[in-house]
Amino acid sequence: MSDHDLGTSGRARWAARGTWIAVEALIPLLLLVAWGAWSATANSFYFPPLTDILSSFRTTWLFARFGSDVVPSLLRLFAGYAAAVVVGIPLGALLGLSPLALRTTRPVIEFVRSIPPSALIPFGIVVLGLGNAMKVFVIALACLFPVLLNTVDGVRGIDPVARETSRMYGIGAVDHVRGVVLPAATPRIAAGLRTSLALALTLTVITEMAASTNGIGYFILQAQRSFPIPEMWSGMLLLGLLGYLLNAGFALLERRLLAWHRGARGTG
Amino acid sequence: MGLAAILGFLEALSRLGVVDPRSFPPISEDVGALVLQLPDLAFWEAVAATLEGWALGLGVAVALAVPLGILLGSLPPADHALRAVIEFLRPIPSVALIPLAILLYGLGVTSEVFLVAFASFWPLLIQTLYGVRDVDPVALETSRAFGDSWPRRAGRIVLPSALPYLATGLRIASATALILAVTAELIIGSPGLGREIEVARSAGAYSLMYGLIIATGVLGWGLDTVLDRTERQVLHWHPLHRGAEAAS
Numbered sequence: 001m002s003d004h005d006l007g008t009s010g011r012a013r014w015a016a017r018g019t020w021i022a023v024e025a026l027i028p029l030l031l032l033v034a035w036g037a038w039s040a041t042a043n044s045f046y047f048p049p050l051t052d053i054l055s056s057f058r059t060t061w062l063f064a065r066f067g068s069d070v071v072p073s074l075l076r077l078f079a080g081y082a083a084a085v086v087v088g089i090p091l092g093a094l095l096g097l098s099p100l101a102l103r104t105t106r107p108v109i110e111f112v113r114s115i116p117p118s119a120l121i122p123f124g125i126v127v128l129g130l131g132n133a134m135k136v137f138v139i140a141l142a143c144l145f146p147v148l149l150n151t152v153d154g155v156r157g158i159d160p161v162a163r164e165t166s167r168m169y170g171i172g173a174v175d176h177v178r179g180v181v182l183p184a185a186t187p188r189i190a191a192g193l194r195t196s197l198a199l200a201l202t203l204t205v206i207t208e209m210a211a212s213t214n215g216i217g218y219f220i221l222q223a224q225r226s227f228p229i230p231e232m233w234s235g236m237l238l239l240g241l242l243g244y245l246l247n248a249g250f251a252l253l254e255r256r257l258l259a260w261h262r263g264a265r266g267t268g
Numbered sequence: 269m270g271l272a273a274i275l276g277f278l279e280a281l282s283r284l285g286v287v288d289p290r291s292f293p294p295i296s297e298d299v300g301a302l303v304l305q306l307p308d309l310a311f312w313e314a315v316a317a318t319l320e321g322w323a324l325g326l327g328v329a330v331a332l333a334v335p336l337g338i339l340l341g342s343l344p345p346a347d348h349a350l351r352a353v354i355e356f357l358r359p360i361p362s363v364a365l366i367p368l369a370i371l372l373y374g375l376g377v378t379s380e381v382f383l384v385a386f387a388s389f390w391p392l393l394i395q396t397l398y399g400v401r402d403v404d405p406v407a408l409e410t411s412r413a414f415g416d417s418w419p420r421r422a423g424r425i426v427l428p429s430a431l432p433y434l435a436t437g438l439r440i441a442s443a444t445a446l447i448l449a450v451t452a453e454l455i456i457g458s459p460g461l462g463r464e465i466e467v468a469r470s471a472g473a474y475s476l477m478y479g480l481i482i483a484t485g486v487l488g489w490g491l492d493t494v495l496d497r498t499e500r501q502v503l504h505w506h507p508l509h510r511g512a513e514a515a516s
Contacts, residue, residue: 020348027349028356046371107271114488118451119462119481122469126291126477202361209366209455217363221455224367232371236364243359 048230057234065219070238073204073215076132080139081200088144088196089189092151093177096185102152109148117142117203121210135207142203143196150192154185187261190254197250201243216242293475302479311464315487318460321377321449322442322491325384329441333389334434337396338422341430347397354393362387362448366455377459380452387448388441395437399430432506435499442495446488461487 036050061070095102120141124134158181166180182189208217220235275295281287282294305311340347362383369379403426411421453462461484468477 023345023348024352028352031353046368104273108274111485111489114492115481115485116447116450116462116488118447118454119465119484121454122465122477123481126469126474198359198361202363205361205363206451206455209363220364220367224370229371232367236368239364240356240360243361243364244356247359 046229048233052230053233053237056228056230057237060231060234061238069214069216069219072132073208073217076135076139076207076215077200077204080136080203081143081196083136083140084143084147084196084200085193087140088147088192089151092148092189093155093181093185095148096152096155097177097181109145113145113149117199118206118210121207124207125211130211134211135204138207139200139203143200146192146195146199147189148192150188150195151185154188155181157188158184187258190258194247194250194254197246198243201239201246205239291474293478295478297475298478298482300479301473301475302482305476305479305483311483314459314461314464315483317377317458318446318449318453318462318484318487321380321384321452321458321460322445324377324381325449326388326438326441326445328381328385329388329392329445330438332385333392333437334396337393338400338426338430340393341397341400342422342426358390358394363451363455366452369452370456375456375458379456380449380458380460383452384445384448388445391440391444392434392437395433395440396430399433399437400426402433403429432503435495435503439492439495439499442491443488446484446491450484 032050039047040049040051095105117138120138121134124138128134128137162180162184166176171179204215205217208215209221212218216235216239220232220239223229223232223235278295282289282292340350365383365386366379369382373379373382407425407429408421411425416424449460450462450465452458453460454466457463457466461480465477465480465484468474468480
């Protein structure tokens with residue numbers, strides 16, 4: 001490539017990139033059209049025509065059930081997630097800085113982490129009942145571990161030269177944590193936060209399926225049981241969109257907040 | 269040491285009535301309830317059912333994700349063609365498919381396997397993709413220069429180089445698979461530990477419920493430990509593990 005004339009090869013590359021983008025956009029559209037065409041003629045009870053699903057999506061979620069089901073789901077999701085972040089980052093920083101505390105608590109952390117979070121729902125019900133407190137608690141508990149463990153690893157992986165320099169200059173503990181430890185650990189913490197966000201949505205849906213009278217998870221399971229199948233599909237579509245939007249939103253925020261880090265490493 | 273202290277603390281909380289001992293039985297009673305289950309065949313059947321859902325789902329996911337990952341990783345046009353589709357499907361919470369699974373496969377183990385396979389498919393696919401993309405291009409070109417055929421290149425250069433990524437993907441997928449297996453048992457009611465936990469809860473047998481939750485934790489920890497050991501043994505030649513062993 002390098003011994004070609006730069007101008008033409010550059011243009012050729014741009015043309016190629018344009019083709020790729022077109023292909024990337026075209027294939028999903030083709031698949032959607034294929035699904036639409038197939039489902040319109042398949043006459044299957046379980047796979048209703050795509051147009052039915054979309055019209056049910058519009059009548060159900062825009063915005064008839066938005067306030068009654070989507071808002072409670074999102075509130076629980078963010079409450080649990082926020083609790084996990086508020087507890088997980090400081091606790092993780094503490095454990096990362098204190099080898100003794102880490103060694104003492106590690107067996108318990110490793111063990112509780114190994115429990116599939118959905119198995120904690122019956123526990124939550126026994127302790128907190130069937131209401132919102134239980135759901136937020138289970139979501140928070142599930143989201144806690146990725147945040148906590150990534151913070152621990154991030155704090156422990158801090159450059160020893162930076163740590164020793166900070167000590168040499170007699171920087172106080174608070175400034176040391178705020179100025180040296182947390183910035184160095186941020187990329188790892190961000191990775192934990194992203195994992196937890198996906199978990200939060202999953203656990204929101206599961207807790208609503210297990211015990212709830214509203215929420216998206218409750219709605220789609222109810223729709224399946226009473227057989228308005230297009231509504232069930234529309235709920236699944238909504239969950240897919242939510243998962244996609246949460247992930248994309250987080251990626252955007254991360255790129256904004258970690259711009260200094262990627263730039264500093266020369267990989268941005 | 270730390271573990272003993274925390275266990276003692278939990279025991280004291282219940283014994284002294286700081287927390288309600290009805291919903292928080294002392295930890296010794298929970299473990300006792302679990303120990304009482306050990307001679308019971310039904311308990312082991314539940315464990316086996318959970319493991320079955322985990323293994324079958326994970327097997328299906330490996331069989332689909334690894335070849336697809338190798339294909340997409342080594343064929344850029346295919347990668348581009350499917351990238352947007354994958355990026356859209358991947359963040360869908362797999363539990364959203366529970367109603368569909370029930371409709372298509374009923375309330376049994378097939379639904380569980382379907383959900384487990386869907387959930388563990390994504391980490392495996394992504395890790396395989398990254399692993400294949402990360403193959404040393406010099407090694408690949410050398411092999412091509414020596415006239416190796418594509419299957420030979422895939423088997424001797426691409427796969428060994430991608431194996432550590434695959435191993436990581438497998439461990440993530442295994443944890444995900446267990447979560448989905450237990451969730452399916454809890455929500456759908458397919459046989460396994462998840463259902464037993466829910467049954468114990470609704471019967472008010474809280475010690476047993478806690479005991480079974482502990483059992484799922486042990487199962488999760490055990491599976492991860494086995495995979496970790498196996499990875500170390502199978503990949504002992506890989507620089508990552510050579511370094512790790514020298515360091516520890």
